[in-house]
Amino acid sequence: MKLEGERWRTLVSTVRLGRDEYRVVRPARPVAHASMHLASCGVSVTVNKAAAKELAMAWAFAMRSPRTLVYLPLRRKDCECRMYAAENDISVDLVLLHHSLGFPASRWKDVRARLRGGRPHTVVCRGLPRDVLWRGEARHREFRDELRYHFAADTAFFTGSWKAFAAACTELREMVEDWPRLMHEEQREGFCAEIWAEGMQGEQLHVQYCLEHRVSNRR
Numbered sequence: 001m002k003l004e005g006e007r008w009r010t011l012v013s014t015v016r017l018g019r020d021e022y023r024v025v026r027p028a029r030p031v032a033h034a035s036m037h038l039a040s041c042g043v044s045v046t047v048n049k050a051a052a053k054e055l056a057m058a059w060a061f062a063m064r065s066p067r068t069l070v071y072l073p074l075r076r077k078d079c080e081c082r083m084y085a086a087e088n089d090i091s092v093d094l095v096l097l098h099h100s101l102g103f104p105a106s107r108w109k110d111v112r113a114r115l116r117g118g119r120p121h122t123v124v125c126r127g128l129p130r131d132v133l134w135r136g137e138a139r140h141r142e143f144r145d146e147l148r149y150h151f152a153a154d155t156a157f158f159t160g161s162w163k164a165f166a167a168a169c170t171e172l173r174e175m176v177e178d179w180p181r182l183m184h185e186e187q188r189e190g191f192c193a194e195i196w197a198e199g200m201q202g203e204q205l206h207v208q209y210c211l212e213h214r215v216s217n218r219r
Contacts (some may be wrong), residue, residue, distance in 0.1 A: 001053075003176055004127030008057040009117025011110045015111045022103065022111055025061065026071040027054060028120060036074035036156070037089035041150075042200055045074065045094070046208040049180060055207075056172045057125045060180035062096035063165035064126065069103065069111070070096040075154060093155040100161070112153065128173040129166050149197040149205075158197060158205070168195045175209050183211065 009028040014021060034051035047055055055072070062070040072094040097103055127174050147160040147168050160168075171193035179191050190210035197205065 001177060001180070002127070003053070003056055003060065003173065006053065006057060008054065008123040008125060010121050010123055012121045013115050014120040015114045017107060017110055020107075022069055023067060024071055024111065024115060024118075025065070025121070025123075026060075026073065026115075026118070027136050028206070031055075031072055031074060034072075034074055035076050036072075036092050036094055038092050038156070039089045039206075042184075042204045042206055043092065043156075043201045044089075044206040044208065046210065048210060052175050052179075052209055055167075056128060056176045057123065058094075058096060058215075059153065059169055059172055060125050060128050061123050062098070063128075063162055063169070066098035066100050066162075068097070069101070070111075072096075090154065092151075095155055095157045097157065097159055098161065099148070099159045099164075103159075105150045105155075105157050108155055108157070109120060109153035112155075128169040130170065130173070147195070147197040149199040156205070158181075158195075160197075168197070171195065171207070172192045175207065179209055 002135060009024050011028050012135040013024045013026075016022075024054050031051055031054050034055070035046050045055070058072055062068070075091045075093050095108065114193060145161045145163040145167075147158055147164040150157040150159065158165075172195075175191065175193055182188070183191070193207040193209070195205040195207070
C-alpha cells in the first residue's frame with residue numbers, strides 16, 4: 001500500500017496562550033491499536049497495520065507543516081497487550097513539530113488542557129521520501145538539521161527541519177508500504193524500526209510493528 005494519496009481525518013484547533021497562538025492537528029478519532037511508553041531503552045511505540053499508517057501519515061504531515069503541532073494522543077490507562085511494555089514503563093503521548101516554530105515543550109501542558117472540539121479537516125498524504133542523504137552537511141559546525149527529542153508533560157516531542165524528518169522516515173515508509181508483504185512472505189509476526197534523535201542520550205524511538213496489537217481506548 002502506497003502512502004501517497006491516503007487520507008487522514010483530523011481535527012484542527014487553535015490555542016491562544018497570552019500573545020501566542022498555536023495550531024494543533026490531531027486525529028479525528030483515538031488512534032486504536034497503538035500504545036507508547038517511556039522505557040529504559042528510550043521511547044517505544046507498538047502499532048498494528050492501521051496504527052502504523054496513521055503514525056506515518058502524521059510524520060509526513062509534520063514534515064511539511066512548519067507552523068503546526070501534530071499531536072497523537074497515545075497515553076493509555078489500560079493496555080490489553082503489554083508484550084512490549086514493562087510494568088514500570090510510563091504511558092506517553094507524541095508530538096511532532098518543526099524546529100522553526102520555536103515551541104517550548106514546557107508550554108505543552110497548558111496547550112493540551114485548552115484543546116476543545118476542533119474543526120474537521122482531511123489531510124491527503126503526500127508520501128514520505130526515499131533515501132534522503134546529508135551529503136556531508138552534518139560535518140559542518142553550523143549544521144542544525146538533526147531530529148531532536150524532548151520530554152515534558154507525559155509527552156515525547158520530536159522536533160526538526162524538513163530534512164531531519166525526511167532523513168528519519170525511511171523505516172516508517174517501509175513499515176507501511178513493504179512490511180505487510182514481507183511479513184506474509186517470510187511468515188513473520190512483526191518487525192522493528194529505530195529512529196535516532198539528539199537528546200535521547202544514545203537511545204531511540206523504537207517502533208514495534210506486529211500483526212495484532214489491541215489497546216483499550218480508556219484514558
